Amino acid sequence: MTSPFTYLKHVREEFTHIVWPSSRTALGHTLIVIFIAIAIAILVGLLDYLFTLVVSQVAGG
Template sequence: MNPVAYVRQIREELAKVTWPTRRDAMNMTLVVVGVSVAVGVYIGGLDSIFTSALDLLLKK
């Protein structure tokens, strides 16, 4: 394939893309960060609970 035609097609396709606004991108980023933190806290809590339970089982 001709490299010039390839680049032209890429530009044509990128022109068709509906890019998010800055506000939309920020909102989506905050959602991703919030969900990531929530999942991390949840998994950390489960890890702490299971570690404590395992310690209790192994001490007896």
């Protein structure tokens, strides 16, 4: 088992190998995720509304 200091040294070395995205790429991906989340929320809301209408018609309420 390695010591915590050795482990942290290896972690620091691995961080130098990370290729971080540019701010433009990160912003683009963030906007895509937000757009998809909003689209799914709208879809789920519409489906909920439609199922509520159908169930209320079937139940006679």
